Amino acid sequence: MTASHDMLKPHNSSADKSRVRLWLRLLRATRAIEGELRERLRTTYNVTLPRFDVMAALYREPEGMLMSQLSKYLMVSNGNVTGLIDRLTSDGLVQRTLRDGDRRTSVVLLTKAGRENFEQMADSHREWVNELLSHFSPDEAETLAETLKVFASDWEGEAR
Template sequence: MVSAPLSVIDARSGDKERLRLWIRMLRTTRIVEGELRERLKRDFDSTLPRFDVMSALYREPEGMLMTDLSRFLLVSNGNVTGIVDRLVADGYVARAKREGDKRTSVVRLTPAGTAFFEKMAAAHERWIAELLGGIGTAEVRRLSEMLHLFRSNWEGEH
């Protein structure tokens, strides 16, 4: 569910404005995400989840444990396993057993995966610049700071 009806919220408390903000943020995120999904498919025959996995692995050149990867992406091990399996089959990711522990796998980008991801990441950055181009640099910084503060305020509670 996206939200409660605005009519049930007390306008004097500011909660209605907070709800409107949430709906705007959600709508904006969905629109941008949908456009990114279409462009990744069209230009790279890839998906946003594949991009996310490759992005996480790009940040960790030495590789990541599968459990750490799923935790970082906030998805289940099963979801990550399927994506990693396909990336391995495509030659973009290598999987190896962890030294001393045959039950766990470390995954990392291959050189081909690194090169492919760098092309996708450059396009992704251009697309975001285009899609959010109507927002000035000062406003971008301000919104980013506000969202960071918001995250910091509630993150420790969960």
């Protein structure tokens, strides 16, 4: 299934290594930033990163999202989303509604409290990301984002 066969060359390890190195850097950079954002969200707003992610996803969709859409968009399992929404619901930040003719599905959306709560956090979040990525100029950021778009969308779910 791979793009290259190894009949002529048993190992093309020089090419191999650069992509592996890129992957490790990508992973470490992302983890470092994610950890810093997690910490700041916790100390400043007493919210976990997964909760913030869910609220961010829902904020973009005023009509709400299906559980399965959330799961695909956030790239986490169905069961995970169930638990997160359960807890967010019991905190009054999110609600399930049964607007469809389809009783299997439930549309999830932010409550008024949830929207207001998220809007506060979103401002800080934007500032933090700008601070943490300040090594990139806006132009560099655009370029790099465009580069990453290409290959990320290969596995991404449509999410809407």
